[in-house]
Amino acid sequence: MPLRFYNTLTQQVQEFAPAHDNTVRMYTCGPTVYDFAHIGNFRTFTFVDILRKTLRANGFGLNHVMNITDVDDKIIRNAAAQGKTIEDYTATYIQAFLDDCATLRLERPERLTPATQHIDDMAAAIARLGEGSHTYNSEGSIYFRIATFPQYGKLSHNDFGGILAGARVDVDEYEKADARDFALWKAPKPGEHFWEEPIGPGRPGWHIECSVMAIKYLGETLDIHAGGVDLIFPHHENEIAQSESLTGKPFSRFWLHAEFLMVEGQKMSKSLGNYLTLRDVLARGYEPEAIRYLLESVPYRKTLNFTFDGLKSAVTSIERLRNFKLRLETDRYPEGVQERMTARTAAASQAFTDGLNDDLNTAEALAAVFEYVRDANSAMDTGEFRAGDVAGALELLKRFDSIFDVLQPGAKGGQLQDAEVERLIAERTAAKKARNFAAADRIREQLLEQGIVLEDTKSGVRWKRK
């Protein structure tokens, strides 16, 4: 199945390929670094990670830019409250964000672009918009005049015809000429940090950074622009207005948006007490892989209900897959190849790919893998599974994990060295041979306390760290 995505712009599922060479030029909205990112943020960032990996699996190269919004009202306010510079204040959260991404195994985009390093570019872009009569000044701020962009609303599919009647209001008497106009450049308030630019002193509005950095690094028309659904309006709509007024070309061919995340069936909010950062969830003792699995198991266009029951279920699901992998690696199988298994592996692999290519249907892709695991386990139980089938099965798992990335356990704090574990297992095996089961069970218990789980199989003892 060819790769297809739902495009917010056209409201249709469309086949995707990069416009020019084989490289996808993609821009995704990154974090505003005024605090630790929450799991809702990571739902979106995890979707972007799946998107990246699926694009790569389709043979495309990636040129992906993600912004870091390191100047906005909250940042200015919080930094001032703590007597810090903006830079010092955001440094903590930028690092935290990078650490959290690493924890969740999210790939780094090809380029991360902090807004504050592109202020000159933004000011220049605003000046050029001014030359095109797309802006007006009001009380020291510069606004984008939406009346100059008739297509405004094409992404969010809103008709602003009626609202735009406000454009008749006299500019000089009002801060904004039209309710939908938005700030490109904000006049400095007393005591606030500002930049001195040819367009005047001030700081950039929220939307301009994305247009400017995207065009600077990726060109005038992107292949993909992605983010959370809440960004469709006004953020992405405004980006389109600015960018297309600037270039006269479509800003992005595809717009992908991840749905919201809820917590325990309710919207996440600080007042409800269900506001969760990644760190909060980790502090409850869950491994990052389980969180990652839960976030990626629900297709991105569907609201994800994040629950701790769901997390537990994710833990078990991953365990099943890891057990299967361990079994492949440790059991002994009769020589030869089972043709039925070979065909089964190929079919599962195809179904996995088809699922992902169908607008990143991760649920479908997962189902293909789990169905395969059941069939293969079953074949192992009956002795049909052959030594020659192992490689294909491992290859399938590898493909799965190149996207989902949950099979490799994170570093565990186990104190026991492998050699020591092996020694104790040998001791236990000897005790079992002597039919001293009490002693054998004692050793197994002892290992379990160290997080080592033993499994007796026909091929011998298999162990894993829990």
Add this chain to the structure above:
RNA sequence: GGCGCGGUAGCCAAGUGGUAAGGCAAAGGUCUGCAAAACCUUUAUUCGUCGGUUCGAUCCCGACCCGCGCCUCCA
């Protein structure tokens, strides 16, 4: 009010105009010294409600109910 998304078993969730994937949980069984792992069986005559189109609808159309998001900062 406008725009958008969704309502499928205890929970999460896929899906198609022809009769309901997958995961978790639960119960029973096989295997095992005991476990663990694994496998097998059972668990939605039914897909928010009511109409309509159709030989046939969970899937198409209409109305309604409910949840969520955006419309102000927000993933």
